[in-house]
Amino acid sequence: MIPQLEILGRFDEGAALMPLPYPLALGRAGLSGFPSPAQDYEGRTLDLNERFIKKPAATFFLSVTGDSMIRLGIHEGDTLVVDRSIDPRPGHILVALVDGEITVKRYELRGDVPCLCSGNPRYAPIPLENLDCQVWGVVRSVIHEYMV
Template identity: 90%
Template sequence: MAPESLIPAHPAPPALALPYPLALGRAGLSGFPSPAQDYEGRSLDLNERFVKRPSATFFLTVTGDSMERLGIQEGDTLVVDRSIDPRPGHIIVAMVDGEITVKRYELRDDVPCLCSGNPRYAPIPLVDMECQVWGVVRSVIHEYPV
């Protein structure tokens, strides 16, 4: 999966509080919600929610289908944090032999590999390859066509 664009996070993003009503998921429906819930004064700042370290965060728009089974689709925006040390299981953005890619970092028989979420793409063993990790994917923002 290749990036379409890299956008750095603003170092001091302005607060933008959006309405954030209290919504609790339940296993079943029982009764009606209280009409007073619509008037609760909760808000959500998306920068505060998704950008934990602004100076180490950038956004990436992805292309391709190699990560679809892991919830990353073409056109999604990734929130990538450069300050996180990658561990097996993390989804990372890396430069591998001069090409930017988004893959899951795994150890297979003690060999570090970059693996896709699509069985059509073979794992990339990081042996005798130049690999520079740019960051760990913290969030995926997916928009539905409406």
């Protein structure tokens, strides 16, 4: 099934910060006494915006359907964090408009030919010669939610 994408929206720079608890977990090379129980409550937080959004004005989110990128860790229902400010390079996963259709593929050079390649062997690479292709952005992160 060829992926179909739904634009979920742009990053809202005016949104309130929502820090989440993020305890510090350290590995120790050796034992040197009993650690303080207070270490578990040091008050560190994790802001997902700070972690995954590097250029807020250039960031948008997409929802994915289809299985063409499954071997690259992009599954049906995943949310992509896409950054328009990154210059695409071979190896990047791109969101592109190819001949009027939105697609998510890995950018590769096959010889001297730029191609958009799937993460599923059922789908052939798309050589970009003689095609109208507009890169919308580079996928920075994939959010995969487990059904529980």
